[in-house]
Amino acid sequence: MSGISSADGRNRKNRVHVYARTRPTANFAHDMLNFRPDGKTIDIHGRKDTKRGVVNNQLLDWHFKVDGILHNASQDEVYENVASRMVNNLLEGYNGTLMCYGQTGAGKTFTMTGATENYKHRGLIPRSLAQVYREVEDRSEHAITVRISYLEIYNETMFDLLSTLPESIQSVPQMTIVEDDQGGVSVKGLSVHLANTEEEALNLLFEGETNRAIAAHSLNSVSSRSHCIFTIHIESRSRTESNAKYIKSKLNLVDLAGSERLGKTGSAGKTAMEAMYINKSLSFLEQTVIALADRKREHIPYRQTKLTHALKDSIGGNCHTIMIANIWGESQQIEETISTLRFATRIMCIANVPSINEYYDPALLVKKLEREIISLKQELAMHDTLTNRSQVSYEPLSDSQLYEIQRQVQRYLEGSLDEIDIVNVRQIQAVFSSFKGMVNQMESQVENKLRAKFTLIDRADPNAIAAAQKAGVVFDENGEVSYVGDVDRQNFGIGIAPSSSKPASSSVVAARRVKSRKSKERASPPSKSGAPSSPVPSTLQTENSSPTRQPPDTRESMAGADATSVSGSAGAVGDQMAPRESTPPLRTVAFEEFKHEKGSEINRILTENKDILSQKKKQCRDLAKTINGTKTEIDTTREALEMKRSDRMEQGEFVNEDGETVIDEEEFMLIKKLKDLKSSYRSDYDELRDVKSEVQYCQKLVDQCRQRLIQEFDTWYSQSFLTTSDEQSSAQAGFGARLGTTYNAEPEDEGERFERLQMELLMENPDSAAFYNAKMRTERRQTYEAAMGQAQPSLRKPGTPTITVHNLPPSMLVQY
Numbered sequence: 021m022s023g024i025s026s027a028d029g030r031n032r033k034n035r036v037h038v039y040a041r042t043r044p045t046a047n048f049a050h051d052m053l054n055f056r057p058d059g060k061t062i063d064i065h066g067r068k069d070t071k072r073g074v075v076n077n078q079l080l081d082w083h084f085k086v087d088g089i090l091h092n093a094s095q096d097e098v099y100e101n102v103a104s105r106m107v108n109n110l111l112e113g114y115n116g117t118l119m120c121y122g123q124t125g126a127g128k129t130f131t132m133t134g135a136t137e138n139y140k141h142r143g144l145i146p147r148s149l150a151q152v153y154r155e156v157e158d159r160s161e162h163a164i165t166v167r168i169s170y171l172e173i174y175n176e177t178m179f180d181l182l183s184t185l186p187e188s189i190q191s192v193p194q195m196t197i198v199e200d201d202q203g204g205v206s207v208k209g210l211s212v213h214l215a216n217t218e219e220e221a222l223n224l225l226f227e228g229e230t231n232r233a234i235a236a237h238s239l240n241s242v243s244s245r246s247h248c249i250f251t252i253h254i255e256s257r258s259r260t261e262s263n264a265k266y267i268k269s270k271l272n273l274v275d276l277a278g279s280e281r282l283g284k285t286g287s288a289g290k291t292a293m294e295a296m297y298i299n300k301s302l303s304f305l306e307q308t309v310i311a312l313a314d315r316k317r318e319h320i321p322y323r324q325t326k327l328t329h330a331l332k333d334s335i336g337g338n339c340h341t342i343m344i345a346n347i348w349g350e351s352q353q354i355e356e357t358i359s360t361l362r363f364a365t366r367i368m369c370i371a372n373v374p375s376i377n378e379y380y381d382p383a384l385l386v387k388k389l390e391r392e393i394i395s396l397k398q399e400l401a402m403h404d405t406l407t408n409r410s411q412v413s414y415e416p417l418s419d420s421q422l423y424e425i426q427r428q429v430q431r432y433l434e435g436s437l438d439e440i441d442i443v444n445v446r447q448i449q450a451v452f453s454s455f456k457g458m459v460n461q462m463e464s465q466v467e468n469k470l471r472a473k474f475t476l477i478d479r480a481d482p483n484a485i486a487a488a489q490k491a492g493v494v495f496d497e498n499g500e501v502s503y504v505g506d507v508d509r510q511n512f513g514i515g516i517a518p519s520s521s522k523p524a525s526s527s528v529v530a531a532r533r534v535k536s537r538k539s540k541e542r543a544s545p546p547s548k549s550g551a552p553s554s555p556v557p558s559t560l561q562t563e564n565s566s567p568t569r570q571p572p573d574t575r576e577s578m579a580g581a582d583a584t585s586v587s588g589s590a591g592a593v594g595d596q597m598a599p600r601e602s603t604p605p606l607r608t609v610a611f612e613e614f615k616h617e618k619g620s621e622i623n624r625i626l627t628e629n630k631d632i633l634s635q636k637k638k639q640c641r642d643l644a645k646t647i648n649g650t651k652t653e654i655d656t657t658r659e660a661l662e663m664k665r666s667d668r669m670e671q672g673e674f675v676n677e678d679g680e681t682v683i684d685e686e687e688f689m690l691i692k693k694l695k696d697l698k699s700s701y702r703s704d705y706d707e708l709r710d711v712k713s714e715v716q717y718c719q720k721l722v723d724q725c726r727q728r729l730i731q732e733f734d735t736w737y738s739q740s741f742l743t744t745s746d747e748q749s750s751a752q753a754g755f756g757a758r759l760g761t762t763y764n765a766e767p768e769d770e771g772e773r774f775e776r777l778q779m780e781l782l783m784e785n786p787d788s789a790a791f792y793n794a795k796m797r798t799e800r801r802q803t804y805e806a807a808m809g810q811a812q813p814s815l816r817k818p819g820t821p822t823i824t825v826h827n828l829p830p831s832m833l834v835q836y
C-alpha cells in the first residue's frame with residue numbers, strides 16, 4: 021500500500037513553500053529513502069517492525085512532494101535556494117518567515133545559525149544579515165534602518181536573548197504578545213536593537229546565541245530545547261521623494277525546538293517536562309497549520325501557545341513563508357522523518373497573499389499636503405494672471421473684505437445692487453454666511469416685534485387655551501383658531517406665531533391686545549348652523565383652509581401676522597391682482613404691473629441706465645485686458661533690451677566723435693518699441709481710470725433709479741390698496757415683507773425707512789456692527805445727495821428730462 025501526501029494547493033503560487041534538507045550521514049538508509057529525479061518527491065519505504073512500531077501500520081510506502089530537496093546541499097546552496105529572494109523581498113517591504121522544523125539533531129540550528137568554527141558553514145541568519153547590508157548599500161536613495169530582536173520561548177516562557185539574562189525563571193521580566201489593528205503581532209517588552217552595520221548585527225546574533233538556554237539531552241549534548249525567533253526589522257524611507265510614505269517589514273528566522281516524540285527521547289525529570297512543552301507547542305503549531313489550511317475554519321487557535329501566537333502574522337497572511345523540513349536519513353530516524361514530512365506537506369496548504377507593508381507618517385503627510393496647497397495656490401494664481409483675473413486671492417478673507425461683502429449683501433437685499441462681485445469660493449461662502457446672518461437678524465427682529473405685541477398661547481397649555489377661549493377665541497378640532505368672538509375682538513387680535521418661535525407641535529395661536537379696532541364689519545357673522553363660517557381676517561382664513569400649509573415667505577407671513585390686511589402668500593396671481601377690500605395683491609405681483617404701467621417711464625430710465633452700466637463694465641474689462649497685454653509685452657521687450665545691452669557692454673562699446681554711444685539697428689528698434697508700448701500703456705491706463713469712474717457713477721444712477729421706482733411704487737400701492745390709517749400703520753409694522761416698504765401719506769424713501777427701523781432696533785446695542793453699518797449708510801447717502809445736487813433725475817414726474825451718464829464729466833465722478 022502506498023499513500024501520497026501533498027498540498028492541495030500545490031499549484032498555487034501564493035502559499036507556504038517547503039524544502040526538505042537532509043543531514044549528511046554515513047548510515048543513510050538508501051533502501052528506505054529515495055529522492056526522485058524531479059527533485060521534489062521523496063519516496064519512503066517502511067519496514068514492518070512491530071517492536072518499534074510504525075507511524076501508520078496500514079501504510080508501508082509514503083510519497084511526499086515538496087518544493088525542493090536539499091540533499092547534501094552546502095550552506096551556500098541552501099541560502100541561494102531558500103532565503104536569498106526572501107531577503108530581497110524584505111527590503112521591498114514584504115514580511116517573511118523562514119522556519120526550520122524537524123527532529124532533534126536533524127540540523128535545524130546548523131541550517132539557521134550554522135557552525136561558528138567555519139566561515140563556509142555559516143547559516144541562513146548571518147548570510148541574510150550580509151545580504152541585508154549589501155542591499156542597504158545598493159539602495160542609497162533610501163534611508164534604511166535595520167533593527168534586531170531575538171526571542172526565545174522555553175517551556176511557554178518568553179526570554180529576551182538580547183537583554184541581561186534573568187537569574188532564575190521567576191525573575192524573568194514579563195513579556196506579552198500584542199496585536200495591532202491590522203493583525204500585526206509584536207512582543208511587548210522585547211528589546212529591538214538598532215544595528216547600523218553588519219558587524220553590529222552579527223554581534224547581536226552571537227550575544228543571543230550565548231544567552232540561549234541549552235539543556236543537556238540524551239540524544240545530543242548541544243541540542244536546543246527551545247524555540248528561537250531571530251527577527252530583522254527594516255524601515256525604509258525614500259531620500260529623494262519627500263513623501264510621507266515609508267515601508268516597514270520584518271524577516272523572522274525561526275529555529276524550532278526538536279519535534280521528536282516523548283517516548284523516543286527516553287528523557288526523565290526536567291528534560292521530560294521540556295519535551296512535553298515542546299511537543300505541546302509543536303502539536304498546537306500543527307493544529308494551527310491544519311486550521312489555517314482549511315478555508316472553512318473561522319477560528320484559528322493561535323493563542324493556545326506562545327509559539328503560535330508569536331508567529332500569528334508570520335505564517336500565511338500577507339507574508340512570504342518558507343519552511344525547511346530538516347530530516348535525518350538514517351533507518352532509526354525513519355518514523356521522525358515521516359512525521360516531519362507529513363507536517364511539512366500540511367503546511368504547504370496554507371495560502372498567503374504577500375503584500376508590501378506601506379505606512380504613512382501623519383506629520384509628514386500634513387507637511388506634504390501643505391506644500392501641495394501652496395503649489396496649487398501658485399498654480400491658480402498663475403492661471404489667474406494669464407486669464408487677467410489677477411485680483412483673485414486664495415488667502416482667507418480679511419476683515420475689510422468681509423465687511424465689504426456684508427455691505428454688498430445688504431445693498432443687494434435693499435435692492436440697490438444688482439449683482440454681488442464674487443471671484444472665488446471663499447467669497448461665495450462669505451456671501452452665503454452674510455445672507456444667513458441677515459436673515460436670522462431680520463427674523464429675530466420681527467419675532468421680537470411680534471412678541472412685544474402678541475400674547476402667545478401654547479397649544480399644549482390647557483390654562484392658556486382656557487383663557488383664550490374665555491376671551492372668545494374658538495378652536496377647531498385640530499387646535500387651530502377658527503373664530504374670535506365679537507365682543508373680545510376689541511381686545512384680542514389674531515395672528516399665527518412665526519414658525520421659528522416654537523416647534524410645530526406646540527405651535528401657537530397669537531392673540532394680541534390692541535388699542536382699538538374698528539374693522540368689525542370685516543368679520544362675517546356666524547353661519548346659521550351656529551358654526552362660525554368666515555369670521556376671521558383673511559390671513560386666518562387662508563391659514564386654516566389650506567390642507568397642507570405651504571411654507572410662505574417667512575417675512576411675508578410674519579408681517580401678515582401683524583396686520584389684518586396683508587399680502588398673503590396663497591392664492592392665484594390673477595386673484596391677487598384684483599383689488600379686493602380685504603386682500604391687496606402680492607407686492608411682487610403688483611410691482612410687476614406697476615413697472616409696466618404707472619412706473620413705466622422710471623423703469624425705462626432704469627433699464628437704459630443699466631444697459632449703459634453694463635456697457636461701461638464691459639469696456640472696463642476690455643481695457644484691463646489690453647493693459648495687461650501691453651504690460652506683458654513691455655516686460656518682454658525690456659528683458660530683450662537688457663540682454664542686448666549687456667551683450668554690447670561685453671563686446672565693448674562704440675562711441676562716435678561726440679562721445680555718444682553707437683547702438684545697432686536691433687537695439688534701436690527695441691528702444692522705440694518700448695517707448696511706444698509705454699505710451700499706449702499710459703493712455704490706456706488713463707482711459708481705464710475714466711471708465712472706472714463712469715462705471716461708479718452709472719452704478720449710483722442705477723441705484724438711485726431703482727430707489728425711486730420702489731418709492732413711487734410704494735406710494736401707488738398704499739394709495740391704491742390701503743385706505744385707512746389703521747391699515748397703513750399695520751402695514752408699516754410689517755416692513756419685513758419687503759425691506760423698508762412704507763405706507764405713510766408722506767412716504768419715506770426705502771433706504772431711509774429701513775435705516776430708521778434698523779436704527780430703532782439697534783439702539784439697544786449701539787456698538788454692534790449693524791448699528792455702525794446703518795450709521796455709515798446714512799452718512800454716505802447724505803454725501804451722495806449733496807454731490808448730486810440738481811443733477812438728480814426727478815422720477816416723480818414722468819417726462820422730466822433725465823441726465824444720462826455720458827453727459828457727466830469724469831472729474832465730477834472722481835470727486836464723488
Ligand SMILES: Nc1ncnc2c1ncn2[C@@H]1O[C@H](COP(=O)(O)OP(=O)(O)OP(=O)(O)O)[C@@H](O)[C@H]1O
Nearest residue numbers: 043044123124125126127128129130243244277278
Ligand atoms: N547539513 C549539515 N552539514 C554538516 N553538519 C550538520 C548538518 N546538519 C547537521 N549537522 C550537524 O549535526 C549536529 C546536530 O545538528 P543541529 O544541532 O543543527 O540539530 P538540531 O536540529 O538543531 O537539533 P536540536 O533540535 O536539538 O536543536 C550538529 O553537530 C551539526 O553540526
